[in-house]
Amino acid sequence: MADNVDVVEGCRLPVLRKNQENEDEWPLAEILSVKEIPGRKLYYVHYIDFNKRLDEWVTPDRLDMKKLQFPKKEAKTPTKNGLPGSRPSSPEREVVSAHSTAGYSSQTLTCCNSKLRFNGTARRLMASQPGRKRKANCGGTDEDSQDSSDGIPSAPRMTGSLVSDRSHDDIVTRMKNIDCIELGRHRLKPWYFSPYPQELTTLPVLYLCEFCLKYLKSLKCLQRHLTKCNLRHPPGNEIYRKGTISFFEIDGRKNKTYSQNLCLLAKCFLDHKTLYYDTDPFLFYVMTEYDSKGFHIVGYFSKEKESTEDYNVACILTLPPYQRRGYGKLLIEFSYELSKVEGKTGTPEKPLSDLGLLSYRSYWSQTILEILMDLKPDNGERPQITINEISEITSVKKEDVISTLQYLNLINYYKGQYILTLSEDIVDGHERAMQKRHLRIDPKCLHFTPKDWSKRGKW
């Protein structure tokens, strides 16, 4: 069926997928890659307006060929700005290089085109424009030379571990490269690209040692590895334990192998995380759950040893099998407990992911509401509090306090002054939520002495 028309990269068409209610839906999708395995073709599709984590390889019968839209030649999607050769050559690409002799004019053309298409499909295109402009401004008429010449300046910033600019988002990193990861009792389906050694990306399953997170190509190798690996917990100092929950602190400089393995695993589930630079300036806080087999990793967050921007979390992740069970909030709570010990306010590094935003908002809301509801009338006067006070108590950065108050619609202007109003449904909702929140950090169980990294001379 699909064979008579050539579905190439960049084509858009509705693709069948099941939604959460297990109903069929046909969201518009873009073809990112085509591969031929013996007997049939497979298409890697990205559902427009859906998160990349839902991208997948589909068989031709799931494509709605009747509504196929061919890519507009000049209006390349940002993903095609990747490395020369990083994507399989396609006819469209050749057209572009033919144009590139008249580089400047083709550039203008591109801009016009994006504008023209603005009404249509092109939120993604608009968003990508800054990237294109910057590239074009590098000067030079030959596209290829631009690509190679801006290698160094385009390296991501050295601080933090998240990238916000997507100039590196080429076709390679846009596609998941690992099919399945086996970690302890779990089989995980990665959400995003992760730079595991390339020769391992073709495996049906990548095996990870549950405790040291070493990657292995087969079960046999894992078996062998386990005879040599005697770790039963993350290789760091346990700084918190209550019940079965423990937190281990790992220094990204002192324990590189583990930190890197952890980052590789985390990258599978974090889109904007960059592994461009080494792990030296980070500390990793790994949350584990204990059972008779050992301390099993549940999630982690990383944190810059010294943050210039008040970040108290760089990357944060609850592993998929543990998601939606309150562990994420526990991780967040722990990160603020650390900030409290440090006597600082902090905020997570941006950009947040969708799940990150929801989790943080939820945590902030509950934390702030908890404070507001607990305030008792003082000498018969109405209780009051400043934003700074909230921030100090919770270690949540002021901006986040404000944004949460706003999001909850608590701030009102009444009779010439700002007030906080707690509506019924907010109060009820909060009480319901707090009843469900069993997992809490107990500050008494935290044994943590912050180090002054600036005085140590090294990270």
Next chain:
Amino acid sequence: MSKLSFRARALDAAKPLPIYRSRDLPDLKDCVSINRAVPQMPTGMEKEEELEHHLQRAISAQQVFREKKENMVIPVPEAESNITYYDRLYKGELKVPKQLIHIQPLGLDNEQPDYDMDSEDETLLNRLNRKMEIKPLQFETMVDRLEKASANQLVSLPEAKLLLNEDDYLLKSVYDYWVRKRKNCRGPSLIPQIKQEKRDGSTNNDAYVAFRRRTEKMQTRKNRKNDEASYEKMLKLRREFSRTVTILEMIKRREKSKRELLHLTLEVVEKRYLLGDFTGEVLNEVTVPLAEKPVYTAPVTLTNGNRHKAELKTKMHKTGLMHQVSIKDEFPFDCVRPKKKYSKRDKLYTQRRPGRPPSQYTVNKADIKQYDFHSSGEEDYTPPLSPPSEPDEENDPDGLFAFRRKAGCQYLSVSVCKLAGMDALRHRHSLTALSLPSRLVGLGRRRMGRGGRVILDRASSGLDVVLKQLDPDAFASPVSRTRDINRVSSATAASSFAEILNNIQSLRWHCFRPRPAQHQVNEGSRMGKPSLDGRVTSSLLLNTKNNGSGGLSFTAGADNQQLVGKTSEIFFTSAQCAKCTLTSYGLHSLLQCSSTGTSRPPHSATLSHSGAGISGRVSSSGIGGPLLPTHSSSSLQSLPNHRNHVSAVSPAHHHHSAQPSAPSPSALKLATVATTLDHVPKVTPASTISNLARENHEPERLLNGISETTMAMEVT
């Protein structure tokens, strides 16, 4: 509308906000729109992602229901937690410790191999296990080492042999398997590794390269300035440590082989003793093929592996020392059991054995070569006692021991030091005689060994050859004791062998003899046998040769005792065979031929004075090592020829000359030797000059040479 006409003041974070419940403020709805005055905070998400369908749905659901609705959550790819074999995979249980866990991060990298065996390897292992025992861990360690040693290209088999201390068959099978597997492997290594950045920046955009070093000046605070430098230093240190490890491993290997060889040698000796092979004939038969084995095949380490280049120097040093130690070890063996006449003895002195058939030496020599080669892989570079076998002998005759001036060192003038050197030697050591094979063993030093054994540390000197000709009993009788140096120097002029004997006898040497002499002076053994006489002279002649070069070395300055040793060995092989068939005169005339060919008027004159003249020469270079300066001026231009010749003899020549070890060497063979000599005299003026220039360094070298044979001493 009018309500909006005023602008609300900015929200002040420091200003208290009163908290109301909505029910307390029925008129709140009126002022809601004011909210706009508070600047909207960014969510912190990427704009495009913020608009994603599922997120928006989840947000609005939360706004509406104030809690999560099951079907409104953001969908994610599934995860399963049903690995059934988990308990078999992760064996054992862990009891939770009472205390919080603390770990030393530095203790983490244990010595476990990073390579993990796969099922393919297991098949091989099962196959190998039929023939020998190999544990998975052992296999993994082997592959691990091979992998880690192969940075840019695969390690070669010889390198692998050095790397892995394993049985040859096992090594070969694993190596071959590894090479095959490596070829089929898609990754750059069998141990999957994260792609590393390349320094040229070509990998800046490679998505698979991760964890790049932060190379830019890390926003340097003052106390971080040195980070880069100290990092480099640590890198260097690490490199050097790993080199040390390699070296030590090789030493370990070598010493193991040495021990093995020692056992084998011992076994051979015992077997020979049982066989009654006192003439060495059996051994000779067996070992002739061995003698032909090329001695100078370069050791494997050195042919490949740039990695080892830098350590070469150290290695040479070390092996040099080791070798000396090993030689020293043999001395007790020699002296403790003096009755074992034909046991393998110190190479330097073997030729002195009376009554040993000429072939005997050659056989021994083969042994020695074998020993040298096998006992220490790199020994060819530092053959203090073995024939010079490295191909670049010509360019760098002294190899490791080549003299280098040290900055800031003062070098004393020639003659004084030379005398002092010889003197010192004479004072430190005494002439030593053995009682049972009644003979003199040259200079030596006594010390007490275990169980009251007397151990003799011998020192080699230019005198040895002469001294050992002497009857030990000659020293028993006290002789005139006032003989000063000048008098000795006059011995140069002495023209008869007897005279030299006298000279030596009359010197005030300390002499050690183990037991009061039984006075078994056997005149016949010394003089009566004409054959002995012939041998003596012929050996002397050889020594002439030897000392000719030795003497030269004194003047030319490029030599040390070690070289003397070398040259003597070279010539022994050729000349020993001459012993039987040719008289000293015949050989001498041959030599004379060569010397005339080399156009050295002064000395050929001396030499042509027939046997007596030769002995005179012997005395001059033998005893009178230190005395040479007296006549060096006359011989300077000519002597280097000889010396050069000596070093110019290629290994092939050795062999050629070594082969006539057959019981009846022919004159023809000797002629070849002579021709070799004839070929020599290509001395350029430059080399002569350089030899002259180096003359001054001789004293030190002489001393070094001596000390080399007595104790393990660092050669500067």
